[in-house]
Amino acid sequence: MNMPRVTLEVLQAIRRSRKPVSKAELVRLTNYSLATITEHTEILLRNHLALESDRGPSTGGRKPQLLSFNAEAGYIAAIDLESTHAGVGITDLNCNILISESSNDIDVAAGPAAVLEQIKDLVLALLRNKGIERSQVKGIGMGLPGPVEYSRGLPASLSIMPGWDRYPIREFWAQHFECPLYVDNNVHTMALGEQMLEQDSKVDNLIFLKIGNGIGAGIICNGHIYRGSTECAGNVGHINIGHDFLCYCGNRGCLEALAGGRAIAARAEQMARDGQSELLAAILAEKKKLTLADVRKAVEESDPVAVELMREGGTAIGNVLASLVNFFNPALVLIGGGVSQVGDVLLASIRQAVYQRSLPLTTRNLSIQHSLLGEQAGIVGAAVLTFNEIMHMPFVNRELTFTYK
Amino acid sequence: MNMPRVTLEVLQAIRRSRKPVSKAELVRLTNYSLATITEHTEILLRNHLALESDRGPSTGGRKPQLLSFNAEAGYIAAIDLESTHAGVGITDLNCNILISESSNDIDVAAGPAAVLEQIKDLVLALLRNKGIERSQVKGIGMGLPGPVEYSRGLPASLSIMPGWDRYPIREFWAQHFECPLYVDNNVHTMALGEQMLEQDSKVDNLIFLKIGNGIGAGIICNGHIYRGSTECAGNVGHINIGHDFLCYCGNRGCLEALAGGRAIAARAEQMARDGQSELLAAILAEKKKLTLADVRKAVEESDPVAVELMREGGTAIGNVLASLVNFFNPALVLIGGGVSQVGDVLLASIRQAVYQRSLPLTTRNLSIQHSLLGEQAGIVGAAVLTFNEIMHMPFVNRELTFTYK
Numbered sequence: 001m002n003m004p005r006v007t008l009e010v011l012q013a014i015r016r017s018r019k020p021v022s023k024a025e026l027v028r029l030t031n032y033s034l035a036t037i038t039e040h041t042e043i044l045l046r047n048h049l050a051l052e053s054d055r056g057p058s059t060g061g062r063k064p065q066l067l068s069f070n071a072e073a074g075y076i077a078a079i080d081l082e083s084t085h086a087g088v089g090i091t092d093l094n095c096n097i098l099i100s101e102s103s104n105d106i107d108v109a110a111g112p113a114a115v116l117e118q119i120k121d122l123v124l125a126l127l128r129n130k131g132i133e134r135s136q137v138k139g140i141g142m143g144l145p146g147p148v149e150y151s152r153g154l155p156a157s158l159s160i161m162p163g164w165d166r167y168p169i170r171e172f173w174a175q176h177f178e179c180p181l182y183v184d185n186n187v188h189t190m191a192l193g194e195q196m197l198e199q200d201s202k203v204d205n206l207i208f209l210k211i212g213n214g215i216g217a218g219i220i221c222n223g224h225i226y227r228g229s230t231e232c233a234g235n236v237g238h239i240n241i242g243h244d245f246l247c248y249c250g251n252r253g254c255l256e257a258l259a260g261g262r263a264i265a266a267r268a269e270q271m272a273r274d275g276q277s278e279l280l281a282a283i284l285a286e287k288k289k290l291t292l293a294d295v296r297k298a299v300e301e302s303d304p305v306a307v308e309l310m311r312e313g314g315t316a317i318g319n320v321l322a323s324l325v326n327f328f329n330p331a332l333v334l335i336g337g338g339v340s341q342v343g344d345v346l347l348a349s350i351r352q353a354v355y356q357r358s359l360p361l362t363t364r365n366l367s368i369q370h371s372l373l374g375e376q377a378g379i380v381g382a383a384v385l386t387f388n389e390i391m392h393m394p395f396v397n398r399e400l401t402f403t404y405k
Numbered sequence: 406m407n408m409p410r411v412t413l414e415v416l417q418a419i420r421r422s423r424k425p426v427s428k429a430e431l432v433r434l435t436n437y438s439l440a441t442i443t444e445h446t447e448i449l450l451r452n453h454l455a456l457e458s459d460r461g462p463s464t465g466g467r468k469p470q471l472l473s474f475n476a477e478a479g480y481i482a483a484i485d486l487e488s489t490h491a492g493v494g495i496t497d498l499n500c501n502i503l504i505s506e507s508s509n510d511i512d513v514a515a516g517p518a519a520v521l522e523q524i525k526d527l528v529l530a531l532l533r534n535k536g537i538e539r540s541q542v543k544g545i546g547m548g549l550p551g552p553v554e555y556s557r558g559l560p561a562s563l564s565i566m567p568g569w570d571r572y573p574i575r576e577f578w579a580q581h582f583e584c585p586l587y588v589d590n591n592v593h594t595m596a597l598g599e600q601m602l603e604q605d606s607k608v609d610n611l612i613f614l615k616i617g618n619g620i621g622a623g624i625i626c627n628g629h630i631y632r633g634s635t636e637c638a639g640n641v642g643h644i645n646i647g648h649d650f651l652c653y654c655g656n657r658g659c660l661e662a663l664a665g666g667r668a669i670a671a672r673a674e675q676m677a678r679d680g681q682s683e684l685l686a687a688i689l690a691e692k693k694k695l696t697l698a699d700v701r702k703a704v705e706e707s708d709p710v711a712v713e714l715m716r717e718g719g720t721a722i723g724n725v726l727a728s729l730v731n732f733f734n735p736a737l738v739l740i741g742g743g744v745s746q747v748g749d750v751l752l753a754s755i756r757q758a759v760y761q762r763s764l765p766l767t768t769r770n771l772s773i774q775h776s777l778l779g780e781q782a783g784i785v786g787a788a789v790l791t792f793n794e795i796m797h798m799p800f801v802n803r804e805l806t807f808t809y810k
Contacts, residue, residue, distance in 0.1 A: 221627070227734075228610060229608075229609065230770055232764070232767050233734035235731045239731050249764070251762075319645070327622060327732070329632075361552060361561065361635065366634075
């Protein structure tokens with residue numbers, strides 16, 4: 001049977017409070033009666049999901065029992081896969097990273113079998129390092145750089161990841177771990193990670209915009225990740241902005257064909273060849289090919305051509321975002337991904353375009369910021385995704401320390 | 406106290422099933438135990454919200470008691486106000502219209518006091534006609550043609566409705582009725598009305614696009630109306646599409662300044678003056694001013710200039726919608742409002758643009774259709790809004806036949 005909804009609500013109330021709480025406080029937080037709270041906290045204690053803390057200050061009689069969430073009742077393996085690198089972390093059930101490592105010798109083009117083997121070895125090494133048994137891992141979360149059919153855990157149409165299309169990633173992990181695996185587009189996991197940080201400010205509607213080689217949006221709507229009717233919401237990289245560059249999707253005019261990392265590097269290289277920037281030409285002569293890192297270096301040295309490229313990208317992104325802001329009316333827009341780290345001109349241009357093109361009523365309380373978690377967003381988010389799921393799973397026939405009793 | 410959540414869930418299960426259900430069926434529909442179902446159906450029967458129907462077929466023992474929703478336990482007054490006309494209806498609690506009337510001598514520019522008085526008289530006349538007492542009206546729902554601060558029931562920044570800004574509409578109705586009043590942007594109410602019709606097809610994510618003088622979107626997200634963080638989501642009429650026409654909002658380039666009804670009429674008039682269409686010029690000579698109705702007439706007579714105007718509007722709307730579809734990934738887009746009724750060329754152009762500019766993955770299951778309810782969407786939707794709200798209200802200190810006992 002599932003963990004009863006009331007038990008789950010009480011557990012979430014204990015977890016969210018972040019400090020030990022009394023049953024009286026839980027009554028206030030949940031609106032359940034003291035008898036109900038007592039019944040369900042006992043279930044949680046019996047299943048080691050809650051712990052009794054030191055007793056709190058007395059308000060007359062016996063000091064009240066204080067309860068806290070047992071974040072070490074299990075662990076989560078969280079994976080953030082990008083096309084050329086991967087971040088892997090082990091977190092507790094509060095999604096705090098206990099240990100993590102980043103690997104730069106990943107090449108998704110090597111195909112899923114080889115890459116998953118590499119990542120599994122990384123996970124096992126981290127577990128050994130922290131003295132955590134495989135059986136203590138209660139869930140594995142994995143973010144991929146492209147669309148995923150979330151309900152079935154299958155990658156979908158990953159043009160930049162040949163060989164991954166519909167690859168049975170769950171089956172791979174099932175050979176090595178007995179816990180469930182969740183796979184999602186890493187724009188979604190990142191949005192979940194950022195949202196966790198925003199819990200106290202009660203931001204229910206946010207857009208996380210990842211600007212890497214591709215451009216995608218993770219949408220938090222009424223407090224929950226929003227995936228859309230065929231699970232491909234947030235696919236903003238192919239919104240047509242009316243230019244003539246060909247995109248790998250086959251269309252011309254896609255946002256990411258102008259403002260994505262690979263597009264910016266390609267345009268910088270063209271401008272270097274055309275002799276428009278001495279600095280970029282010098283780097284190109286040395287390296288034979290320009291990358292986003294080279295553009296970043298040129299921006300840091302105030303090369304006007306590189307700065308203008310970033311400004312142009314920011315304006316294009318900002319114009320698209322202005323439409324989405326008018327439509328979705330979020331309280332917060334967070335900008336992340338590799339391109340967002342290339343100086344401040346991108347964010348400034350995005351802000352300028354959004355505030356110019358959106359209705360004042362819509363942007364009155366809108367905040368547009370850099371990602372709060374930065375490079376950790378993907379790992380934290382994969383853990384948040386996993387935690388949210390395992391808390392709603394059936395509680396029998398799984399080897400969990402907190403098998404529901 | 407509020408109606409307990411479980412009672413409400415049982416009530417919704419009875420109501421949604423649309424035909425009499427047995428307690429055994431309710432157990433299956435809600436996952437509650439038979440004891441729980443019995444407890445709560447008794448509450449509903451006592452409060453006249455459920456009725457006992459004829460007993461169903463026996464499966465061996467005594468024939469089971471069948472329950473149905475008492476849609477006439479109360480009535481809803483539903484109002485759809487536009488800038489030049491209003492629709493008013495009385496519905497039962499299933500939001501079926503029992504009687505309605507449309508008034509064309511409304512002028513919102515006359516100010517809220519006069520207009521509300523006119524509408525109130527209409528409501529009272531309809532009630533008299535059906536022999537319904539004021540006290541039997543359990544809620545009033547009202548849609549306005551512009552942004553509304555929903556939680557406070559106050560119109561916000563209605564540039565096309567001078568004098569309405571923050572007018573206390575609730576206080577007006579409280580002088581005449583003892584039931585609660587809900588005010589919302591009528592794009593939202595229309596979306597709710599359409600969604601009710603779609604209940605069986607389980608469309609959880611839809612965009613209702615109202616193309617009148619203004620252009621706005623009502624968003625149903627995960628089955629619920631989505632209002633955004635400052636309650637102005639769906640404000641798509643002012644999305645910048647890069648033209649030079651001045652919009653009443655003060656910006657240039659707004660979608661509705663090209664594709665809204667007033668804009669189309671103004672452009673048709675200009676083209677008539679410029680001698681581009683003999684038909685339009687003839688109508689203008691006769692009438693001194695062109696309206697959308699005149700453009701409609703010209704489209705019906707296959708005037709190429711008028712058809713081209715509608716095609717241009719449809720393409721502009723479709724291009725914006727393509728971006729929103731990539732972002733939001735809805736299952737259904739419904740097109741309503743006065744402009745949508747001007748022939749089929751608009752819908753065809755919208756579809757063409759969306760399917761051309763959105764990702765195939767996103768449009769695989771997307772359907773783009775004319776509004777199902779047509780001119781009744783606003784009235785039905787105002788009733789749906791009201792029903793949803795009163796079912797969640799505290800049940801004391803209100804004169805309801807179903808005061809919670």
